[in-house]
Amino acid sequence: MTPHTDAAGPGPDRATGLADHAWHLVLGLTLWFVWFCVTYGGVAVACAVAPPLSALGPVNWLNATVLLLAATCASAFGCAAWVSARAARRVPADAAGAGRRFIARSASALYATAALSTALVALPAVLLTPCT
Amino acid sequence: MTEPTASSPPRDPARLHAEFDAVWGNPKGWRALSVVNHTSVARRFMATGVVFFLIAGLLGMLLRAQLAQPGRGFMGAAAYNQAFTMHGTMMMFLFAVPIQQGLAAYLLPKMLGARDLVFPRLGAFGYWCYLFGGIIFTSSLLLDMAPDAGWFMYTPLSSNTYSPGKGADFWLLGITFIEIATMAAAIDITVSILRARAAGMGLHQLPVFAWSMLITSLMVIVGFPPLILGSILLELERSAGWAFFDPTRGGDPLLWQHLFWLFGHPEVYIIFLPAAGVVSTLVPVFARRPLVGYPWVVVSMIGTGFISFGLWVHHMFAVGIPALSQAFFAMASMLVAIPTGIQLFAWIATLWAGRPVWSVPMLWIAGFLVIFVAGGLTGVMLAFVPFNWQVHDTHFVVAHFHYVLIGGMLFPLIGGIYYWLPHFSGRMPSERLAKTGFWLTFAGFNGTFLVMHWTGLLGMPRRVYTYDAGMGWDLPNLVSSVFSFVMAFGIATLLLDLALHWRHGRKAPLNPWNADTLEWASGTPPVPYNFASLPHITTRHPLWEAPELPETIAAGQHALPHAAHGRRETLGVDPVSGRVREVIHLPGNSWWPLVAGALLALLCLALLLKLYLPAVAVALAAVAVLLRWSWENGAHPSAVAGEARDLPPDLKLHSRTFDGPGLWGMGLTMLADAALYASLLFGWLYLWTVVPGGQAPAESPLGTWPLAAVTLLFVTGLWTLRRAVRRLRAGSDAGLQTHLWCATGLGVAGCAGLLWVWAHAALQPTLRAHDAVLSFTLLFLLLHGALASVLAALQALRMHLGHVGLSAPYEPGVVALLWQFCTFASALAWVLMALLPMAFGAPP
Numbered sequence: 001m002t003p004h005t006d007a008a009g010p011g012p013d014r015a016t017g018l019a020d021h022a023w024h025l026v027l028g029l030t031l032w033f034v035w036f037c038v039t040y041g042g043v044a045v046a047c048a049v050a051p052p053l054s055a056l057g058p059v060n061w062l063n064a065t066v067l068l069l070a071a072t073c074a075s076a077f078g079c080a081a082w083v084s085a086r087a088a089r090r091v092p093a094d095a096a097g098a099g100r101r102f103i104a105r106s107a108s109a110l111y112a113t114a115a116l117s118t119a120l121v122a123l124p125a126v127l128l129t130p131c132t
Numbered sequence: 133m134t135e136p137t138a139s140s141p142p143r144d145p146a147r148l149h150a151e152f153d154a155v156w157g158n159p160k161g162w163r164a165l166s167v168v169n170h171t172s173v174a175r176r177f178m179a180t181g182v183v184f185f186l187i188a189g190l191l192g193m194l195l196r197a198q199l200a201q202p203g204r205g206f207m208g209a210a211a212y213n214q215a216f217t218m219h220g221t222m223m224m225f226l227f228a229v230p231i232q233q234g235l236a237a238y239l240l241p242k243m244l245g246a247r248d249l250v251f252p253r254l255g256a257f258g259y260w261c262y263l264f265g266g267i268i269f270t271s272s273l274l275l276d277m278a279p280d281a282g283w284f285m286y287t288p289l290s291s292n293t294y295s296p297g298k299g300a301d302f303w304l305l306g307i308t309f310i311e312i313a314t315m316a317a318a319i320d321i322t323v324s325i326l327r328a329r330a331a332g333m334g335l336h337q338l339p340v341f342a343w344s345m346l347i348t349s350l351m352v353i354v355g356f357p358p359l360i361l362g363s364i365l366l367e368l369e370r371s372a373g374w375a376f377f378d379p380t381r382g383g384d385p386l387l388w389q390h391l392f393w394l395f396g397h398p399e400v401y402i403i404f405l406p407a408a409g410v411v412s413t414l415v416p417v418f419a420r421r422p423l424v425g426y427p428w429v430v431v432s433m434i435g436t437g438f439i440s441f442g443l444w445v446h447h448m449f450a451v452g453i454p455a456l457s458q459a460f461f462a463m464a465s466m467l468v469a470i471p472t473g474i475q476l477f478a479w480i481a482t483l484w485a486g487r488p489v490w491s492v493p494m495l496w497i498a499g500f501l502v503i504f505v506a507g508g509l510t511g512v513m514l515a516f517v518p519f520n521w522q523v524h525d526t527h528f529v530v531a532h533f534h535y536v537l538i539g540g541m542l543f544p545l546i547g548g549i550y551y552w553l554p555h556f557s558g559r560m561p562s563e564r565l566a567k568t569g570f571w572l573t574f575a576g577f578n579g580t581f582l583v584m585h586w587t588g589l590l591g592m593p594r595r596v597y598t599y600d601a602g603m604g605w606d607l608p609n610l611v612s613s614v615f616s617f618v619m620a621f622g623i624a625t626l627l628l629d630l631a632l633h634w635r636h637g638r639k640a641p642l643n644p645w646n647a648d649t650l651e652w653a654s655g656t657p658p659v660p661y662n663f664a665s666l667p668h669i670t671t672r673h674p675l676w677e678a679p680e681l682p683e684t685i686a687a688g689q690h691a692l693p694h695a696a697h698g699r700r701e702t703l704g705v706d707p708v709s710g711r712v713r714e715v716i717h718l719p720g721n722s723w724w725p726l727v728a729g730a731l732l733a734l735l736c737l738a739l740l741l742k743l744y745l746p747a748v749a750v751a752l753a754a755v756a757v758l759l760r761w762s763w764e765n766g767a768h769p770s771a772v773a774g775e776a777r778d779l780p781p782d783l784k785l786h787s788r789t790f791d792g793p794g795l796w797g798m799g800l801t802m803l804a805d806a807a808l809y810a811s812l813l814f815g816w817l818y819l820w821t822v823v824p825g826g827q828a829p830a831e832s833p834l835g836t837w838p839l840a841a842v843t844l845l846f847v848t849g850l851w852t853l854r855r856a857v858r859r860l861r862a863g864s865d866a867g868l869q870t871h872l873w874c875a876t877g878l879g880v881a882g883c884a885g886l887l888w889v890w891a892h893a894a895l896q897p898t899l900r901a902h903d904a905v906l907s908f909t910l911l912f913l914l915l916h917g918a919l920a921s922v923l924a925a926l927q928a929l930r931m932h933l934g935h936v937g938l939s940a941p942y943e944p945g946v947v948a949l950l951w952q953f954c955t956f957a958s959a960l961a962w963v964l965m966a967l968l969p970m971a972f973g974a975p976p
Contacts, residue, residue, distance in 0.1 A: 026438075066456075
């Protein structure tokens with residue numbers, strides 16, 4: 001028998017917790033998509049039910065809500081990116097930790113992608129009237 | 133833990149081959165139709181895809197012949213409409229997706245160090261659905277009944293009023309039938325990549341092609357259900373008169389557009405990402421160095437996959453959506469170019485940092501880089517709303533998507549075919565013919581479609597069968613048509629090369645390109661079982677780091693080097709680390725996939741001919757066959773006799789554990805089901821919000837509590853089933869059968885409750901869109917509840933016969949996933965369709 005160390009066996013590591021779990025590869029952008037649908041659908045419903053006055057231009061409660069939600073979500077994704085990056089640094093820099101390091105680094109990049117996507121997609125709410 | 137798949141002493145390769153061939157070899161003659169081996173099925177997929185490509189290509193040539201000059205009478209409007217609809221539909225559904233899934237099905241087990249995909253019979257079933265569905269769909273051309281409403285079948289053009297014939301039915305039923313194959317292949321590929329790899333191969337060591345197919349397959353699983361739902365709803369509207377898209381009855385044609393493009397935009401990336409995986413595989417081999425930025429390429433592909441789901445409305449910029457909402461999609465459409473750009477830079481950096489060898493596959497990759505970059509840039513242009521309005525439905529858009537699809541998919545695919553040709557056939561192509569074919573295709577393609585950008589900017593709309601002279605469109609159309617024939621000659625040269633190489637090509641060495649990935653260790657051409665023994669892999673470049681692998685594998689020096697037990701086996705691993713968990717026992721050749729596929733084809737024909745009673749009978753027969761097929765799986769006595777003697781220490785067959793591939797397959801099927809159900813609920817809320825006066829009545833016709841009672845029955849059934857699984861995990865099978873029968877009874881009671889709700893709700897689906905959605909939801913829940921009940925009853929029966937129990941505890945957990953879905957679906961229906969209207973519905 002050849003001894004074989006389990007590189008990323010079951011159970012969380014004490015130094016990284018669950019921050020290098022493979023679910024992080026899909027969690028951030030899944031939540032981004034949920035945010036995207038909620039924002040698009042929410043604006044549509046708000047325009048159908050209680051549209052802000054078009055004379056107000058982009059400065060109205062709906063755009064403010066869109067921007068506030070986007071800022072909150074982008075910040076949360078940014079924090080998650082930072083936590084994942086920190087977890088990647090804590091994984092031992094040897095072959096046994098390569099898999100976990102890969103996941104944590106990739107997750108960090110994907111959370112950062114979610115943060116950037118949230119901020120950029122919401123940006124037009126600074127300029128555009130929502131319901132016309 | 134210790135590695136249970138340690139190295140074995142060498143054996144005589146010839147004797148070992150004979151031993152494996154007895155178990156894995158393919159029968160000849162008519163019995164070849166029962167073959168399920170991934171290599172054979174994938175070859176059939178690819179060959180069939182090429183045939184459909186040629187038919188669709190010929191239709192494209194007819195279109196160009198018609199448009200070559202103004203006022204030509206070569207084709208009338210009706211024939212032209214049929215030709216462009218069939219050309220687009222066949223290229224997208226019958227060629228681009230299936231052929232890439234075929235390529236993946238052929239390569240992935242070999243790249244990952246496995247002997248087959250995890251669901252070989254499902255793969256064969258998918259192929260028969262694809263073949264029969266494709267034949268039925270294509271036959272509409274010969275019958276002069278081909279659909280003519282365009283490949284995206286917008287309503288009301290595709291409704292009974294404007295498409296009264298059978299053309300739209302051919303599209304809706306035929307394409308939905310073919311999508312069974314696409315979904316089956318996606319589930320098979322996903323589970324195989326995650327669970328059936330070489331020991332030790334962690335996620336971070338997956339070949340990039342495997343990553344691309346993992347992401348693509350998950351996109352198919354989530355992205356295709358909205359279209360499947362839309363097709364079912366539209367067919368129900370056409371055949372049964374239910375109102376979904378008819379604004380006079382509370383429906384909305386834009387709901388179809390949303391459902392179509394929820395599928396349709398990710399589809400572009402579903403087609404592109406596998407091709408990107410091919411490029412990321414070939415570029416390092418010909419640059420003779422590892423891919424620069426492997427993690428960045430993986431992250432980019434994941435990012436592309438997700439962001440592509442946030443672009444669907446950019447196909448609907450002209451329908452009157454408010455500017456802010458359009459801007460969300462415009463931004464997302466620009467964003468998606470960034471991860472694609474990262475991949476592009478990784479390929480260029482790899483070539484820059486390597487020592488590139490220019491050969492035929494690399495010619496096609498270079499062609500891809502040029503064409504796809506141009507197509508990507510016009511894509512970013514189209515993300516700008518004002519420009520999009522300007523060129524909407526013009527030939528500019530046609531040119532753009534041909535640059536993206538032919539550049540982004542066909543060129544890398546042909547590069548890949550040339551690269552893996554020695555693997556398919558054991559022979560090398562003719563370099564002279566191959567280069568001639570490339571240059572003709574490249575010049576022909578650009579001559580056709582680059583010019584078409586100008587035709588579009590000059591204002592020529594797409595889908596017009598002719599035009600008047602003197603509008604400035606004459607010359608560019610003539611140039612496009614002439615060059616389209618040049619491109620056709622290029623493809624013909626390529627096909628000639630492929631045909632001749634089988635006989636005249638020189639014999640290929642084992643690894644002719646000095647590639648790094650494991651498929652080149654499985655023989656050229658490969659043996660049916662891929663590997664006589666399964667190596668331990670802890671690198672992304674196994675053949676560069678251990679060039680002796682082909683010999684040691686063939687000599688049986690790695691894991692599972694026996695087949696005398698008569699089983700088809702491969703290793704089941706942890707999805708993340710690659711740690712070996714169990715031995716996956718793969719099913720052998722079977723007639724069930726062919727019989728089930730043939731019955732579904734009959735069902736499709738019966739529905740097309742509106743023979744509804746025979747359709748019900750055929751559907752019941754198909755369900756019976758599928759259940760009979762499922763009966764043989766897992767721990768059936770004919771499958772697993774005497775396993776203990778042959779297995780490596782510490783390993784069990786998957787049916788003796790709680791975590792085999794079937795559990796993952798069921799999980800992914802439920803994910804697809806959830807995507808379909810979410811699309812349905814989106815439709816419900818969409819009609820409520822968007823249609824004038826479409827607010828649901830405050831008092832739901834379903835009542836407040838009946839659906840709650842049904843949900844309670846399903847919850848109790850799920851709890852009973854889960855309790856049984858927990859007991860099995862704890863090592864007790866006491867009362868297991870009783871639990872399973874209890875769950876069956878509760879499921880039957882839930883179904884009876886749904887029927888009662890339906891009978892008492894007095895819904896009028898032909899008069900009101902709301903009632904149509906409620907009726908469909910009840911039908912959906914009823915079908916799922918019935919299936920869950922039948923499967924629980926079959927589990928009880930299997931327990932009684934000893935196929936399920938302490939020694940084989942695997943299956944109840946798989947069935948419990950379906951119960952879980954039923955419970956959630958029923959609860960959501962109650963909340964959204966009974967409770968929500970109480971709070972926000974229209975007062976009486």
